[in-house]
Amino acid sequence: MATGxxxxxxxxxxxxxxxxxVYTAAVAEFRRVGMAAADxxxxxxxxxxxRGTFYFHFPTKEHILAEFERHEEARLAAQLEKFLARPHDLTGALTETVRLMVQMERRTGKTLFREMLALHFSPNRPEVLPGTDQWTDYPLMTLVVRAIALARDRGEAYQEADPLRTAQFFMLGLYAVLITSYDLSRAERAGIIDNFVATVFRSVEARHGAQPA
Structure with missing residues (x-):
């Protein structure tokens, strides 16, 4: 029970x-024109x-975008965690991660989504919380790593598969696929995404108990 x-x-x-x-107004403006163009x-x-009150709460626009990204990632992670609590295979887990990322892309819009990814990989990215620079600080990455580790335990993935490296390859590749395929037709984009997911799965797929060449 909360106290006074x-x-x-x-x-x-x-x-x-x-x-x-300030945060809500900034996010609305970012959605409208993008962070870079936001006044x-x-x-x-x-x-x-x-105007000075803005800078009292947020040193830069990038600080707001970083916080917005963390909120969006937490939202996606909560949805993915619910999916992973049900019976699934690794392809299903990867496909669901893609679906959730595409939903986020649609919510934010092309410009803001790209700005979020650019900031995510920027060496000048502001920390929303001090000391949050490890992969375990990112709930979506943590869940993808866990899904791959569980697939390995079930025998879907070969025993020497590295869940962290595979998750990093998957997430980096997914970001690249989404950015480069945005303007394609829905069918073309779906085909590229399906091929990407299949490629990631084949890279760790157990083949009669032997490690892939």
Missing amino acids: EDKPNGREAQRQETRQR VSVIAREARVA
């Missing part, structure tokens, strides 16, 4: 409410705060 000490006082509650207004003055006006 658990609740923010009036000033802190107001600070959090203002920060949320801080417009964001401040929509949030009903002074």
